[in-house]
Every structure is written in structure tokens, then in C-alpha cells.
Amino acid sequence: MLVQMWYPITVATISREFKKILAKHLKATSGSLEGLDFKLHDFGYRGVSSQESAALGGAAHLVNFCSTDTVAGLLMAQRYYSCPMAGFSIPAAEHSTIISWGRSREKEAFESLLDQFPSGPVSVVSDSYDIFKACKHIWGDKLKERVMERSEDSTLVIRPDSGDPAETIIEVIKILEDCFGSSMNSMGYKLLPSYLRIIQGDGIDLHSVEEILMKLSDEGWSAENVFFGAGSALLQKLNRDTLHCAFKCSYVETNGKGMDVYKQPVTDPSKGSKRGRLSLRRNSDGFIETVERGVGKPEEDMLVTVFENGSILQEYTLEEIRKNARLWEEDLSPSQHNQDSPKAEELHQKHIMNGMH
Numbered sequence: 001m002l003v004q005m006w007y008p009i010t011v012a013t014i015s016r017e018f019k020k021i022l023a024k025h026l027k028a029t030s031g032s033l034e035g036l037d038f039k040l041h042d043f044g045y046r047g048v049s050s051q052e053s054a055a056l057g058g059a060a061h062l063v064n065f066c067s068t069d070t071v072a073g074l075l076m077a078q079r080y081y082s083c084p085m086a087g088f089s090i091p092a093a094e095h096s097t098i099i100s101w102g103r104s105r106e107k108e109a110f111e112s113l114l115d116q117f118p119s120g121p122v123s124v125v126s127d128s129y130d131i132f133k134a135c136k137h138i139w140g141d142k143l144k145e146r147v148m149e150r151s152e153d154s155t156l157v158i159r160p161d162s163g164d165p166a167e168t169i170i171e172v173i174k175i176l177e178d179c180f181g182s183s184m185n186s187m188g189y190k191l192l193p194s195y196l197r198i199i200q201g202d203g204i205d206l207h208s209v210e211e212i213l214m215k216l217s218d219e220g221w222s223a224e225n226v227f228f229g230a231g232s233a234l235l236q237k238l239n240r241d242t243l244h245c246a247f248k249c250s251y252v253e254t255n256g257k258g259m260d261v262y263k264q265p266v267t268d269p270s271k272g273s274k275r276g277r278l279s280l281r282r283n284s285d286g287f288i289e290t291v292e293r294g295v296g297k298p299e300e301d302m303l304v305t306v307f308e309n310g311s312i313l314q315e316y317t318l319e320e321i322r323k324n325a326r327l328w329e330e331d332l333s334p335s336q337h338n339q340d341s342p343k344a345e346e347l348h349q350k351h352i353m354n355g356m357h
């Protein structure tokens, strides 16, 4: 079992890195973290190798967010982590439900979704033919009044799904502003009317989400205007080396005599393993670090035995895990996310690898 743990650990960590980026921009451009838990939707079900991966990865994402289409993750959280409903989704069109109306009837396809879901949010993929014309001529003209009738609780979420994500979103949001107007929030950033939002679900990873949010704020737009969906970058485009995750023997006892063991290959010092009895503590800088060779103080040790000799000794609810994984104030520090600075990025990567919380 131990050797399979890298996968949910890695997904949960990447998902939490998304959350840090989203939190930083949301706070800076809206003054609050309201709605953060719904900012990154799990679109990964179709892109993983199995139902089991979907369950493990989907549940790992739910440690940080409440927004998902990966039902297998919800079932896992229900069955093993005592959470009746860990995440939510909204009615959403996908390309087949738009293009089956035919190219000349895209407006009718959109309208039928407004008819079918008059209350509550609805997401409509709008790039089947021309996202810019769809926003300007259909949403912003032919269906403008239908869109404006919708309330804050019944938001129309327009989904671009192709092209360069940052450039496309900027162009889309400008077209929507021309058609529907915008207001200014308390932080001085622009906001589309409350019945209108955008979700970008194509090409989303840790780098693109940062780039999009930077561009939006540079152009004066609040992060409140957008939601994101991530599929493969969240659940599939990762491996055991993404976070350098490996389990190694560090201590053995023979005839009652203990011995520290480790590997230290001359051909690659980075593959050296930790030695002796290990413990985990939070150091004075706030970082979590491993203490080797049995010298850690038991009272500082954060490790808990949860599984031993085939028995589960400690169970956790999703609620407890979410609490442990909550963001800290320093997680929102800009220096950790400034992708323009190689040093900051290196530090950021190091923090991920050190499991900094």
C-alpha cells in the first residue's frame, strides 16, 4: 500500500498549489477569499487511467476544493472519510450538446440551456465555432436580455475552450464588458455583472493559471470574474518524480540490535536516502522537516502511526484532513509565486518538495 501513496499525495499537493495561487490573486483583487473553494473544478475524470485513479485523485483534490465532476472522488470521500457530500458541480453544456443543433443554430442551442436551467448557475461551452462572435453576437446581442434576466444565484458561466488561455480570456472579458458593462469592486478591480462569469477549462496548469490571473489583474480585472477547470494537469500529468516521492528503508534491527541504513550512490548524490529512525517536526522557520538518526524529540514528532501490521490505528475524516491542509497566511505571500523570478520559482518548488504547509 505504501508504494501507491505517492499518487494522492502528489495530486493533493498540486491541487493545494493551485489554491495558493488562486487565493493570492483573489485576495489581492477582491480583498477576500470568498468563493475560493469553488475556483478550481476537477475536470480530470476522463483523463485518468482507471476508476481507481479517479477515486484516489478526485478525493485528493477535494482536500482543498469543493468543486468537481469526478464522482468517483466524492464516493471515496463518502465511503472512507465520512463526508456525505464533499463537492459540487453545476449543469454544464459540452460540445456535443451544442454542435448537435448544427452550426447555424448555435443561438438556439444556447437558448435551450437558458430555458432548461432558468434558476441556478449554468455553464455553456461557447467556442464550438467562434468564441468571440458567440460572445458578441449571441450572448451579448441576440440573447442579451435573457442573460440579463438571470440573478446572482443563476449565473451564466461562459466557457471558452480553445486558443491561448490568457489571451482568449482577456478578449472574451473585454467583449462581455462592451456588451454588458462592468462595475468596480472595493479593491478597484473590474467585475462583470453578477449574472455573468467565465470558466477556463482548457490548458490549465500551475503556470497558465498564474499567467491568466496576472494578465487579468494587469488589465484591471478581479479574479472574481473567472473559474478554472483542470483535468490532466491535476490528475494525470504527474509521476512519482514530480515531488521526488520515494519510500526507503532507514533502520533495521537484527537480533535486537538496531542499525541505521541508507543508500548513497556515488553516481547521483541526490538519490541518497534518509537514515535511522525518523521523526518530523516544524522548525523555527515554520517549515516541516525530517529529523534523522533517531535524535528527534518524541514530544515534537508530528508523525502518527495510522496503519500497522494490517490494522488501521487512526482514522481521519475529510473534515479533519481539510483542516490540516488549510492555507496559512504565508502561503499567500507573493514571493512564493512570482514565476518571473527563477529564484522564487526554485524556492517555490523546494517548498512543494519539502511539503511546506
Ligand SMILES: O=P(O)(O)OC[C@H]1O[C@H](OP(=O)(O)OP(=O)(O)O)[C@H](O)[C@@H]1O
Pocket (backbone or CB within 6 Å): 043, 047, 161, 201, 202, 203, 204, 229, 230, 231, 232, 233
Ligand atoms: O485539463 P485537460 O486534461 O486538458 O482537460 C480539460 C479539457 O478536456 C475537455 O476537452 P477534450 O480534451 O475532451 O476535447 P478537446 O480537445 O476537443 O477540447 C475540455 O473541453 C477541456 O478542454
